[in-house]
Every structure is written in C-alpha cells, then in structure tokens.
Amino acid sequence: MMTWRDRFSLHSLFNFPEEGSTQKRYSLLRRNMIILMILVTIVPLFFMALLNYHQYQSTLRDEIVNPMRVLVNKTKHSFELFLAERLSAVSFVASAYSYEKLSNEVEFNRIFRVMKREFGGFVDLGLIDELGVQVSYVGPYDLKGKNYSEQSWLHETQVRGGYVSDVFMGFRGFPHLVMAVLNNSESLKGWILRATIDTDRFHDLIASMGLDPKTDAFLINKNGVLQTPSKWYGGLLERFPFDLPPASYEANVVEVKDMSGRDVFMAYTYFAHAPYILVVIKPRGEVLRSWYTLKSELFFLFIISVVVIFLVVFKLTDVLVHRMMECDERREAAFREVEHTHKLSSIGRLAAGVAHEINNPMAIINEKAGLMKDLIEFKPDFPDKEKFLGLVGAVLQSVHRCRSITHRLLGFARRMEVQVEVLDLNEVIRETAAFLEKEALYRKVQIKLELDSTLPRIASDRGQLQQVFLNILNNALAAVADGGQVTVVSRPIDDDTNEVIIQDNGCGMPEAVLQHIFEPFFTTKKGTGTGLGLPITYGIVKKLGGNIEVQSQENVGTIFTITLPLRASEESGS
Amino acid sequence: MENWKVLLVDDEQEFVTTLAERLGLRGIDAAIASDGEEGLRLVEDLRPQVVVLDLMMPGMSGVEVLQQIKSLHPETRVLLLTGHGSTREGIEGMRLGADDYLMKPINIDELIDKMKKAMRGE
Numbered sequence: 001m002m003t004w005r006d007r008f009s010l011h012s013l014f015n016f017p018e019e020g021s022t023q024k025r026y027s028l029l030r031r032n033m034i035i036l037m038i039l040v041t042i043v044p045l046f047f048m049a050l051l052n053y054h055q056y057q058s059t060l061r062d063e064i065v066n067p068m069r070v071l072v073n074k075t076k077h078s079f080e081l082f083l084a085e086r087l088s089a090v091s092f093v094a095s096a097y098s099y100e101k102l103s104n105e106v107e108f109n110r111i112f113r114v115m116k117r118e119f120g121g122f123v124d125l126g127l128i129d130e131l132g133v134q135v136s137y138v139g140p141y142d143l144k145g146k147n148y149s150e151q152s153w154l155h156e157t158q159v160r161g162g163y164v165s166d167v168f169m170g171f172r173g174f175p176h177l178v179m180a181v182l183n184n185s186e187s188l189k190g191w192i193l194r195a196t197i198d199t200d201r202f203h204d205l206i207a208s209m210g211l212d213p214k215t216d217a218f219l220i221n222k223n224g225v226l227q228t229p230s231k232w233y234g235g236l237l238e239r240f241p242f243d244l245p246p247a248s249y250e251a252n253v254v255e256v257k258d259m260s261g262r263d264v265f266m267a268y269t270y271f272a273h274a275p276y277i278l279v280v281i282k283p284r285g286e287v288l289r290s291w292y293t294l295k296s297e298l299f300f301l302f303i304i305s306v307v308v309i310f311l312v313v314f315k316l317t318d319v320l321v322h323r324m325m326e327c328d329e330r331r332e333a334a335f336r337e338v339e340h341t342h343k344l345s346s347i348g349r350l351a352a353g354v355a356h357e358i359n360n361p362m363a364i365i366n367e368k369a370g371l372m373k374d375l376i377e378f379k380p381d382f383p384d385k386e387k388f389l390g391l392v393g394a395v396l397q398s399v400h401r402c403r404s405i406t407h408r409l410l411g412f413a414r415r416m417e418v419q420v421e422v423l424d425l426n427e428v429i430r431e432t433a434a435f436l437e438k439e440a441l442y443r444k445v446q447i448k449l450e451l452d453s454t455l456p457r458i459a460s461d462r463g464q465l466q467q468v469f470l471n472i473l474n475n476a477l478a479a480v481a482d483g484g485q486v487t488v489v490s491r492p493i494d495d496d497t498n499e500v501i502i503q504d505n506g507c508g509m510p511e512a513v514l515q516h517i518f519e520p521f522f523t524t525k526k527g528t529g530t531g532l533g534l535p536i537t538y539g540i541v542k543k544l545g546g547n548i549e550v551q552s553q554e555n556v557g558t559i560f561t562i563t564l565p566l567r568a569s570e571e572s573g574s
Numbered sequence: 575m576e577n578w579k580v581l582l583v584d585d586e587q588e589f590v591t592t593l594a595e596r597l598g599l600r601g602i603d604a605a606i607a608s609d610g611e612e613g614l615r616l617v618e619d620l621r622p623q624v625v626v627l628d629l630m631m632p633g634m635s636g637v638e639v640l641q642q643i644k645s646l647h648p649e650t651r652v653l654l655l656t657g658h659g660s661t662r663e664g665i666e667g668m669r670l671g672a673d674d675y676l677m678k679p680i681n682i683d684e685l686i687d688k689m690k691k692a693m694r695g696e
Contacts, residue, residue, distance in 0.1 A: 356630075359657040359678045360586055366679035367592035374599050403679050 022328075030321045037313045042306060049302045053295070060291045065253045068267040068280060071209055072251040075217070076269045076278045078205050082121075083164060083274050086197055087179055089119050091162070094181040094193040102127045102193070103136055112138040115195075123176055123196040128154070130189035139196065148194075157182050157192050164274045167199050167219075167227040167237070175199045175227075175236055202228045209280075217280045220244075227276055232258070242266070244277070255284065340518075347520045355406035362402050369395040408532055420459050420568050425498060426451040428462060429488055432469040436477060444483045447473075452491045455498055459567045464540045471537040472502050472560050479506030479558060493563065502560045509552040517550065544568045579620055580604040580689065583613035583639065584628040584655065593626075596682055602689075610634025614642055617650065624689050628655045629667065637670065644671040651692035655680065 014032070093102075093111055101107050112125040124139020132149025148154045157163040157180040165178040176196050184190025206217050206228060219227035224240045226233070233241050241259045245252065251269045258264050263284035270277050285292070373392045376382050433447050440447050469488075476486045489501040509517070509524075516522040518538040541548045545565045552558040580597065582604050584590040594604040605620055607613035610633055617625065625643060629636035636654060643650050654667040654675040664675030673692035676685060 356657045360589070363657075363678040363680065364586060364588045364592070367589055367596065367682075370682055371592050371596050371599075374596050378599060399679055407677065 026321055026325055029324070030317055033317045033320065034313055037317065038309065041309045041313070045302070045305055045309070049298060053298060056294060056298075057291060060294075065265060065267075068265065068282060069251040069253055072267045072269050072278060072280050075205060075209050075280075076251070076271060078208070079202070079219070079276070079278060080271055080273065082201060082205065083179075083271075086119055086121060086195070087162065087164065087181070087273075089115055090179050090193055090195050091181045093125075094183045095185075099127075099129075099183070099186060099191050105136060108136045109138050121197045121201050123170075123198050125196075126194045128180075128192040128194055130187060130191055134194075153178065153180060154192065158189065166221040166223075166225065166275060167202075169237065170196065199228070211280070215280060215282045217278070219276045219278055222275045222277065233281075240279075245279075343519070351409040351520070355409040358402065359406055362399055362406070366396065366399045366403075369399065420461055422457050422459050423462050423465075424457050425455055425460075425465070425500065425564070426453070426490055428465045429469055429490060429500065432466050432473060433488065435470060436473055439477060440486075443477075445477060445480055446485045448485060448487045450487060450489045452489075455490055455492055456566065458498060458564060460544050460564060461540075461568065464544060465564075468537050468540050468562065469500075469502070471533045472562075475533065476502055476504040476506065476558070476560075479508070480504050481506065496566050498564050498566070500562045500564070502562075503557060505557040508554040508556050508558055510554055514550060514552050518548075578602055578624070578689075578693075579622040581607060581613065581616055581620060581622040581625045583607045583610065583625060583631070583636075585609055585631045586628070593682070597686075600682075600686065602686070610636070610639040613639055614646075617643055617647060621647070622650065624651045624653065624692060626653045626655060626685070626689075627672075628657075630657055637667065640667060640670055640672055651689075653685070653688055653692060 014036075093115065097107075097111065102111070108125070108127065112122070115125065116122045124137065124141070124143070126134045126139070126143060127136035128148055129135050132147055132151075132154050134143055134146045134148065137144040137146075153163050153165055161182045161184075163178070163180040167175045167177050170176050176198050178194060178196050180192050180194040182190050182192050202219060209217055211217055216231040216233065218230040218233070220240045221227055222244070224242075224244050226236055226238050226240055229235045230240075242256060245254055245266060245268050247270050248268070249270050249272055251267055253265055253267045256264060256266050258281070265282045265284055267280040267282070268277055369392050373389065373396065376385055376388050376392065379385075382388065429449065429451060433449060436447065439445075473486065473488075480486060485505050487501075487503045489499075489503070491499055491501075493499050513524060517534050520532055520535040538548055541562055541564075545568050547563045549561045550558065551561075580602055582590045582594055582597075583606075584593075585608055587608060590606045590608070594606050597604040605616055605622065607616050609631055613625070613627070614634075616622075627636050627639055627643075631639075640652055640654070643652060648671070652672045654664055654672045655678055656664055656667075656675060657678050664672075664677075667675055674688045676688065
C-alpha cells in the first residue's frame with residue numbers, strides 16, 4: 001500500500017506507468033497531469049496575488065497614514081504655539097514687573113486687561129508670595145488671600161520655575177488650565193505669577209484641523225484623562241479608554257482596536273512643553289475603504305482565475321488522456337493485427353516446410369504402392385489378388401488424402417496472386433451456393449438468398465471470393481441440423497463498402513471456440529477438418545481489403561459478416 | 575512407345591528407381607540420374623526425348639539443369655516435378671522452356687499423358 005507521502009511525492013507525480021491495469025494507469029496519469037498543471041499554474045498565481053496584496057496594502061497605508069501624521073504634527077505646533085505664547089506673556093510680566101508693582105491692585109488690574117486684550121484666553125491672574133498666599137488677584141472670583149501653600153503645583157513651580165497644569169473644571173464649571181511662573185530674582189524662594197486660561201481655544205484649534213465626521217481628535221494628559229471632549233471616547237476629564245501610546249514627540253501612527261472592537265488608526269504626539277498628548281483617531285475601515293474595494297476585486301480576480309484554470313486543466317487533461325487512450329487502443333489493435341498476421345505467416349511457412357518434406361516420402365510411398373499394384377495387376381495368377389489390390393488401393397487412397405492435405409497447407413502458405421476483375425458479388429454468391437445445392441437438397445436445408453439487386457459491381461478476385469463463400473457456407477451447412485436454414489444477405493453499407501452476411505440457425509459456438517476460429521489448425525471437426533478453412537478465408541478477405549467478423553450463440557446460430565471494399569486494396573497481390 | 579527414351583532426374587533414389595520400374599512395366603525405357611550433373615551427362619550420352627526433372631535437388635537446381643538442357647538441346651522435352659504445392663514454380667519453369675509440370679506425389683497415368691502431349695509438341 002502506498003502511503004500518502006509516496007502517493008503525492010514529486011517522484012510519483014512524474015511517474016507515468018507503462019504497465020498495470022489500463023483503467024488504473026489512465027486515472028493515475030490523469031491525476032498526475034492535473035496535479036502538475038494546477039501546481040505550476042496556481043502556485044505562481046497565488047504568490048503573485050499575495051505579493052500584490054502586500055504591495056498595495058503598504059502603499060495605500062502609507063498614502064493614508066502620512067497625511068494623518070502631518071496633520072497631527074501641524075496641530076501640535078498650533079497647540080504648542082498657543083501655550084507658549086501665553087506662558088511667554090506670563091513670564092514676561094513676571095520678569096518685567098517687580099513684586100511691588102504687581103502688588104499694586106490698580107497696576108495689576110491694568111496688566112491683566114492688557115494681557116487679556118493682547119493674547120486672549122486669560123481668565124484671571126494672581127500674584128502669590130513666597131509663603132503661598134495670593135496677595136493680588138484679578139478675575140471673576142474673590143480669591144485674594146487664598147493660601148496655596150499646600151498645593152502641589154506651587155511646589156512644582158517653586159522647584160522648576162514654571163508650570164502648566166492639566167485641564168480642570170473651575171468653580172464655574174468650565175474647563176481651564178493654570179500656568180504659573182516663578183520669579184526668584186529678588187529673594188531665594190521667590191514669588192509666583194499664576195494665570196488661568198480658558199481652553200475654549202483648544203476647540204478652535206481642533207476644529208481648524210478640518211477633520212471629516214468619521215475622525216476624532218482630542219487632547220489627553222499624561223495620566224490618560226481627556227483634556228478636550230472626544231466624539232466617541234468620552235467627555236472632558238473622563239478617562240481615555242486606551243493604554244497610553246509610547247512616548248514620541250514626533251507624530252506616530254499605531255493600529256489599535258478600540259473598546260467597541262473597531263480597528264482604528266491612532267495618530268498621536270506628545271507635547272514637549274506641556275503635559276498633553278494630541279490624539280487623532282480614524283477608523284481603519286474608513287481609512288482603507290478603497291483598499292477593501294481593491295482587495296475584494298483582487299480576491300475575486302484570483303478566484304475567477306483559479307476556477308478558469310481548474311476548468312481548463314480538467315478539460316484539457318480529459319481530452320489529452322482520452323486521445324492517449326484512443327491512440328493506445330489503436331496501437332494495441334494494430335499490434336494484435338500484426339501479431340495475428342505474423343502468426344499466420346509463420347505458421348504458413350512452417351506448414352509449407354512440413355508439407356514439402358512430407359511430399360517427398362509420400363511420393364515414394366505412392367510409387368512403391370503403385371509398383372505393387374502394377375505388379376499385382378500385371379500378374380494374372382497372383383494369389384489373393386483381390387485382397388492385395390484392396391490393401392494397396394487403401395494405401396494409395398490414404399496417400400491421395402495426404403496429398404490433398406499437404407496441397408491445402410501449401411495453398412494456405414503461399415501468397416496467391418489476386419486477379420482483380422470487375423464482378424457482380426451477387427452472381428458469385430449464387431454460383432457458390434449452387435455448388436452446395438445438392439447437399440442442401442439432400443439434407444432438406446434451405447439456403448435462402450436475400451441479395452440486394454442494387455449492389456454495385458466491385459473489383460475483386462472471383463476465385464478467392466468463391467473460396468471465401470464456399471468455406472463459410474460449408475461451415476454453415478455443417479452446423480445446421482437437417483431441415484435447418486442458411487441465409488445469405490448482400491447489401492451496400494456506404495458508397496465504398498458492401499456487406500455479405502451469412503447466417504445459420506445451427507448449433508453455434510461457445511465463446512472459447514469463437515476466439516480461436518481464425519487460428520490455423522484449430523478445428524472442432526475431429527478427424528475431418530484441417531483447421532485451415534477459416535484462417536484461409538480470413539487471409540483472403542484481409543488480402544482483398546475487406547473484413548470478416550463472427551458472432552455466435554450456442555444453439556441459436558452463427559452470423560458471419562464480411563465487408564468488402566468496392567475496390568480490392570492496393571496491397572493485394574503481394 | 576518402345577522407341578522412347580526417357581530420363582528421370584531426382585535425388586530421391588527410392589522414388590526415381592520405382593518410377594523407372596513402373597514406366598518400364600508400361601513399356602517406357604527410363605534412365606535415371608540422381609543429381610543435376612549426372613542428368614546433364616546422361617542427356618549428352620543418351621539423348622532422351624523427354625526429361626522428367628525434379629526442381630529441388632542438392633547441388634545444381636532443377637532450373638539450372640533445365641536452362642542447360644534447353645540451351646544445348648532445345649528439342650528435348652522437359653517435364654518438371656515439384657514438391658511444393660506452388661503452381662508458381664511450375665509456371666516459372668514453363669516460362670524457361672519446360673513443357674509442363676507435375677506436383678508430387680504424382681499420378682503415373684497423368685505423367686505418361688503429359689509425356690505424350692509433350693512429344694506431340696502440344
């Protein structure tokens with residue numbers, strides 16, 4: 001038993017067996033051809049498609065992702081510029097004015113109004129002394145005297161010199177952020193200028209990105225809290241539902257799944273001088289819509305190609321294998337034909353040799369017995385003359401019988417010359433049937449002739465045809481019982497061929513006999529047959545360019561069908 | 575018939591001697607030769623009117639002997655004997671100048687008949 005591995009190994013695919021059961025051989029051949037053809041077509045196609053797929057995908061991705069990156073960078077710069085301007089303004093005030101001047105309520109008010117007018121976005125301004133107490137305040141609340149000394153931003157400002165807070169809700173419930181700048185030029189601990197900035201401007205900046213409705217953009221802080229409201233991922237100060245992307249101050253794009261299972265592109269960048277991250281989120285489906293169209297087209301094309309290849313391969317293989325089968329069958333038939341002819345001719349040569357060798361001693365027996373007969377006849381007083389004459393007569397009779405056998409053998413062997421003449425096939429049949437009339441009459445066998453009078457005249461050998469019909473009619477007569485029937489039918493088949501059918505209702509033949517009837521020396525007439533009648537008949541019909549077929553059923557009868565060409569074939573006479 | 579001289583040429587001794595004896599019984603004087611050379615010598619010595627010649631012999635073949643006889647003594651009648659059932663050899667022989675041919679085993683009456691016909695030049 002072949003293993004699966006053996007069955008489909010490369011070696012076995014190229015193995016086109018010459019032998020084995022025909023059906024199995026062809027199905028193996030067919031299978032191997034199909035597999036090979038499909039392999040050499042589908043595999044390259046598959047790789048091409050795969051390669052194209054990836055190529056297109058990466059190109060398209062770049063084309064879509066790069067603008068996102070550029071947009072994010074640009075917007076980040078706008079944000080940073082906005083923040084930097086305001087921080088500079090606060091810094092400038094903290095540097096340009098002395099603590100004393102800023103402590104002056106009127107002056108402080110004026111400075112605040114200038115800042116508000118020139119930069120916009122400022123909500124309030126406070127001066128905090130080195131103990132953390134707000135000594136001056138301009139703004140919508142009454143925060144003068146508020147002590148910030150316990151708050152962390154104060155410490156951070158004192159340590160770092162400047163501070164920008166996360167966005168938070170103030171007392172009035174609108175989002176804002178705090179900026180603080182330290183001035184420690186006058187004392188060691190220094191005082192702090194603190195400003196609150198309205199984050200409405202953030203919305204303006206995001207709106208200026210000109211995003212399509214399927215795209216979301218927002219700021220988060222480094223703790224993952226939304227600093228501006230998001231379309232899908234929560235309102236202001238809610239928690240951003242993603243893990244924070246890895247720190248990057250240049251715009252970066254990552255592909256992630258959001259909480260609703262959507263694949264999204266996340267473009268983001270960290271701010272250098274503020275604790276914010278700008279995030280733009282675009283659903284992948286949206287981004288790659290054209291890619292999906294292309295992908296499905298690619299896939300469709302691939303499937304269609306595969307189907308077409310399969311169809312063509314199967315059809316082609318079928319046709320090829322069928323042709324091969326036909327060729328093999330034809331070759332096989334031709335080979336059998338040649339073999340049969342060869343067998344006949346070699347047996348013929350053997351028969352001729354044997355006949356010739358036997359003829360010489362037979363001639364001696366003939367002469368010796370003849371002399372004996374002569375001597376007996378010439379002597380009038382030969383004792384037991386009659387008895388001896390009888391004995392010698394029997395010897396001569398046997399010699400005569402041998403002679404007729406050897407002459408028939410030689411006749412079988414030699415290649416008789418075909419003498420072609422134009423003749424009426426019906427006439428030849430009638431003549432031949434006439435030979436057998438006596439015997440038929442005696443045995444009450446009816447020989448029925450159904451001859452087509454429109455049969456064209458054919459060019460063939462009269463004597464040989466007579467021999468053919470005689471042989472078959474003889475066999476038919478031998479096969480039928482007394483009172484039986486033999487029918488001879490002649491009819492044209494097409495323009496070039498005529499057919500003679502000789503049918504009897506005799507004993508018929510079993511399959512085993514039928515297979516051998518055209519072989520020399522095969523006989524069922526024990527003792528009386530030479531087994532040469534039908535082989536000679538076969539040889540003649542073939543020589544005349546015709547064909548002979550036989551069908552038989554035991555106890556039903558036998559049908560000989562002889563087809564003859566209008567003109568005896570060219571090779572005749574060889 | 576008595577004045578006929580017949581020469582039988584055949585390598586089968588038993589056949590040819592018996593045939594000669596049978597012809598003798600019928601009043602025909604037949605000499606015998608067992609091969610082609612001897613046959614040709616006897617044609618020279620005896621000048622037979624009829625030569626019965628086997629086509630298949632060792633040494634000189636019947637056809638060669640026939641051609642020699644015909645070239646030396648064209649008036650000599652020749653009958654051919656053939657062991658093959660083939661009529662072709664006989665016809666071929668007749669084309670070369672033989673008067674007739676017989677197939678072995680022969681019928682003696684047929685032989686004498688053909689000799690007579692050959693003598694009459696038919």
